[in-house]
Amino acid sequence: MEKRNLSLLTDFYELTMANGFFLDGRENEIAVFDVFFRRVPDDGGYAILAGLESIIDYIENLKFTAEEIEFLRSKKIFSEGFLNYLANFKFTSDVFAIEEGTPIFPNEPIFVIKGPIIECQLIETMVLLSYNHQSLIATKASRIVREAKGRAVLEFGARRAHSYDAAIIGARSAYIGGVIGTSNTISDMYYGIPALGTMAHSYVQSFDSEYEAFKSYALNYPDNTVLLVDTYDTLNQGVPNAIKVHNEVLVPMGKKLKGIRIDSGDLAYLSKKVREMLDNAGLTETTITVSNSLDEYLIRDLIVHQDAKIDTFGVGERLITARSEAVFGGVYKLSAIERNGILVPRIKISDNVAKTTIPGFKQVYRFYDENNMAIADVITLFDEVIDESKPYMLFDPNAPWKEKLVSNFKAVPLLTKIFDNGKLIYKKPSLKEIRAKKEQLFGTLWKEVIRLQNPHEYYVDLSKPLWDLRQEMITKHRSR
Amino acid sequence: MEKRNLSLLTDFYELTMANGFFLDGRENEIAVFDVFFRRVPDDGGYAILAGLESIIDYIENLKFTAEEIEFLRSKKIFSEGFLNYLANFKFTSDVFAIEEGTPIFPNEPIFVIKGPIIECQLIETMVLLSYNHQSLIATKASRIVREAKGRAVLEFGARRAHSYDAAIIGARSAYIGGVIGTSNTISDMYYGIPALGTMAHSYVQSFDSEYEAFKSYALNYPDNTVLLVDTYDTLNQGVPNAIKVHNEVLVPMGKKLKGIRIDSGDLAYLSKKVREMLDNAGLTETTITVSNSLDEYLIRDLIVHQDAKIDTFGVGERLITARSEAVFGGVYKLSAIERNGILVPRIKISDNVAKTTIPGFKQVYRFYDENNMAIADVITLFDEVIDESKPYMLFDPNAPWKEKLVSNFKAVPLLTKIFDNGKLIYKKPSLKEIRAKKEQLFGTLWKEVIRLQNPHEYYVDLSKPLWDLRQEMITKHRSR
Structure with missing residues (x-):
């Protein structure tokens, strides 16, 4: 649908960083970035995700024209090697995303890109812009x-x-x-x-x-x-x-x-x-x-x-305009980077515990009870297996002694693979299908979660392995 | 700059009204519409106008493609005559506008279109959208x-x-x-x-x-x-x-x-x-x-x-996002319509005096004192002449006994003719020129007008002839 070439709708620092990675010979270093948000606008209890279709269209059409390359050259700070890289740009990353119409909650990854760090940076602005605006509305x-x-x-x-x-x-x-x-x-x-x-x-x-x-x-x-x-x-x-x-x-x-x-x-x-x-x-x-x-x-x-x-x-x-609060604050954070062929988790520690990122390459599962009501989302390491036949211990990541053992649940992974090595493998649903999906999934939320004022905070938990990893990294950082 | 065809970025009612005018044989009836706004966002004392260049580009490229006509036909409510009119659409109106970068104030016309009523309606949405967003930012x-x-x-x-x-x-x-x-x-x-x-x-x-x-x-x-x-x-x-x-x-x-x-x-x-x-x-x-x-x-x-x-x-x-107040409330109101070759003023009376419109085909003058500071804007009938060599009596239109006689002033008309019978006659300034104009004109505003909190309300007055016309129309309406 989008016919304009928006490849230079990118923050200038994406280009300076990309050129830097290129000059340092690091353009193929594999990184993992997560998109997530920290707070629902209007102090609401949930958000509805939208924007994926735009992002797919953008990535599929991403190329740098001769005119754009010439414009960048005129800035006199980009190397010819990098400009040549852009002229021959080919998107090769893996992309995972939560589907449009899905209710989403703070801190869970809604979009994960795993690929050459240079590609991850180049698409950051458009990914955020698309999700932030469309999810806001x-x-x-x-x-x-x-x-x-x-x-x-x-x-x-x-x-x-x-x-x-x-x-x-x-x-x-x-x-x-x-x-x-x-x-x-x-x-x-x-x-x-x-x-x-x-x-x-x-x-x-x-x-x-x-x-x-x-x-x-x-x-x-x-x-x-x-x-x-x-x-x-x-x-x-x-x-x-x-x-x-x-x-x-x-x-x-x-x-x-x-x-x-x-x-x-x-x-x-x-x-x-x-x-x-x-x-x-x-x-x-x-x-x-x-x-x-x-x-x-x-x-x-x-x-x-x-x-x-x-x-x-x-x-x-x-x-x-979402006048009451016109900003949806999705962010794009590095969560892992390859070293010697192995993905090494990265964390950004903040004095504010809630602002400390969740490291590693991750998946999110939505847990449903026997009545098909959503009870919690659990962020896991990407390859973790959740065995639905056994009871599962949920716990609050900020107060891990608050535990709840659940049985007879269904755990549905939310992040779907959209691009595989740069190739679109996701069948885009129709708008009517997206709208129906939203209706259906919205119906799985407790009334307490969706009410306008003082909504119940939906549980977004970490799996035990992910929580352990995060704690270990926090501890290591503090001891430095 | 805008290469997309945005001619159907128009509220559907513009099309139903236009089709109605066409079916009633009124498509060439000349009307005058004003764009103005009633309140500065954030309770500020002024706004900075932007959006004109986009509007010019839009109007210059306004056409309805075969695909668009076919889409409208599929709605099964538009007459073939109207669809044919759209297929051969040619913009023929006069357009007057205040230039980008100019400080503007509530209730004064910032854009005036005078032409076949059907054209006036078709461009309403894009004109408002462009001004509202760009002036907001x-x-x-x-x-x-x-x-x-x-x-x-x-x-x-x-x-x-x-x-x-x-x-x-x-x-x-x-x-x-x-x-x-x-x-x-x-x-x-x-x-x-x-x-x-x-x-x-x-x-x-x-x-x-x-x-x-x-x-x-x-x-x-x-x-x-x-x-x-x-x-x-x-x-x-x-x-x-x-x-x-x-x-x-x-x-x-x-x-x-x-x-x-x-x-x-x-x-x-x-x-x-x-x-x-x-x-x-x-x-x-x-x-x-x-x-x-x-x-x-x-x-x-x-x-x-x-x-x-x-x-x-x-x-x-x-x-x-202009987060503190993300809406700029420009409106588009009919101010005159031709009857038997003569423009007849139209007014919309509201219980709220401030919401009663200012009738007629109008001009706006900005009055500067001998130090080149802006002292007031005066809305006049379009053909009124202001004689700078004589003292001029300003008065508050809502409290006409509050008068002020000014001498040694300059009165600069703010509405410039942009399109003449559909032909662009305005030389678009460069962005740097627009920015410089904003700097210069901003400097003519008193500090009291531009302060953040409780700014002094800049005077937007009516000329005596325009005030008399409006009063007469209000009186006539009340006596009905």
Whole structure:
């Protein structure tokens, strides 16, 4: 889908480091890097992963054109050998990733790249950028959709997105998160996400009366007449005009008023009044859509506390920019490097225990109980085998005396091999499949984990061998 | 620069409305639309306009391909006449805009389009999207740069941007706002914004010791040795190793350690200690760069209250996402429509006085006093003439009894004609010119207007004729 060449969308230091590795003759040294994040935005209990498809497309198309090489040469700091390496660049690494639509949790590896260190560095920026943005929006969308409690949520944010991709790809991420449609036409064309929308205030204003505007729209779209009723006065003009158009224009055509939209004012009060007016006019099936700076908190309040009569929420700027917290903080850290043909784990120690990295080449297993509910994720060394036929001891890595023996569990590995020696071996699922996967996996999370406020912290544990390795490395480091 | 075809990056309702206008035979009805915003993000006193170049590129390339037409046809709601209109689409409108880099204020028109209503609607989404995102980032950057009080600010946010454009175009916007460079290589290639950066923690970790990593870097980049000193222990290892590499590697080559970077820990404390250590080693010219979730408030505190010894700030996620307030709320409103060959003003009345629109086809003048300081913007009817040789009465449109007679002023029109009957007549300035314009115009703002907290509200007034028109329309509307 991505046709631009974004190979120089990379932090300049990736190139200076890569050139350094090349000059030092280390370009083929095998390294392992992990992508993970430390905190869920908005203090949420989970995130929804998105961005893998973009990363696959990017890696598959990664090449450096003559023009780009020339640009780099003009910087006068890159060796000809390195520029030549770039000109003949071929991606040869192994890549493992958690699939899109999967709920993910802090500190677990969601993307692992194992290959020549120079390749690992060159793709860092694009990998992070793709995951961070797309997971941010998918997560925000899933929060909003959850609070709508089965009512439809539409993504309406293109005009406030952070440029074009954010509108286009953002709609895709929001769809993974659970919205049912978008205002953005191009995202329908690219991804098949239903594009929806009928009229703006300007349409109503461009006529000499609201009634004429509604009549025109009904005549032109008798099967999809959704009228914006708040241009002048929702209760005294807008809804009466909509009902009049239903009776005078649509009924004679054998049609019905499909819906009305309210974009301003007190949505709780207005929706209840409008519902009453529509019902009294026999328009019990006419839907009510509302929009206007909505987010998960406002939607929850409308539904839970105000008994608003709303069928569909149009959510714009606060979804497409994740306004409440617009940063998803995925990082990309070295976890192992080859020495004499053996992968040697690396750790970055921090005064802050939580910021100390988890060393080594790893896998993540999600444990499900007999009711198929997710009980914990366990990060293991890559080759560890988990025997489902025996009880398994889970323990909190920060408080290892807090143990829990589990039996009758299923342990599903989350990291799937995507590229094998640079070759794509993963069959990209369709967007509908990704969305369905998200629905299914989201259903395996306890309500306590997904609630908006003070969610229960989902367990992300370390296996005993991995915990031992980490402790040993911390101890060794301290004793230096 | 923009090579993608983004013509369907438009809200679906633009297309349903356009099809409606077409079916009603109104596609050539001339309308006037204004873009304006109501509130500066972060409760600031000004915004910096950016996005015009993208809009020009978009409009110049606006066409609907056969594939797009086919996609729209598949929706089964668009008339063949309309699809044929799109297939032969030619932009014929007049476009007026305030130039990039100009400080702008709430409620004034920053973009005016006058042309067939169908064209006005089709471009709405892209116009808003471009202005909203780019002005958001330019404004945020200018706030951060101001608080750095002459120290360099670098844009380091690509990995947390809201997808690819947000990183690429975001760097351009940040440059307009005043940063001196970016981490994003592609923005250097596209726009000539210096791309900067040297190494990540992974580089240091990939060696068996920090000293070896620094030595390698110094040997490979003797003219640009900037070392990241916080991988293990800034004061006890990082800086001593950097000084050692200076003495043992760089000095013998006749070179000097250019700088060090600190990316974690207490930046105020560390920068002072590091400055002392470097100075004691004779490295008085070695610069100190810091990064790590910085923004204008943290930078101000470091400089004003903590006497931090910092030469350069690398600012990432909080700039590129405008995290403190990630939405710029530009809107696109109908202000006039032709009836019988005459432009008839349109107004949208709101219960909230501030949300009532300003009707008519308009111009904006910026008034400067004899010291070339900006004193007010005055929105006028488009053809009004302001006679600089006579005193001019300014008044507050919300409190018209608050008057101020000004003399010896210059009144500069801000809206420049960009497209004339669809033809581009504006010479696009270079990015450097835009940045210089921002610097110059920013200097005409009173300190009271640009301060971070509780800024003085810059005057955006209406001319008497425009105020009279608006009052008359409000009165007429109320009497209905």
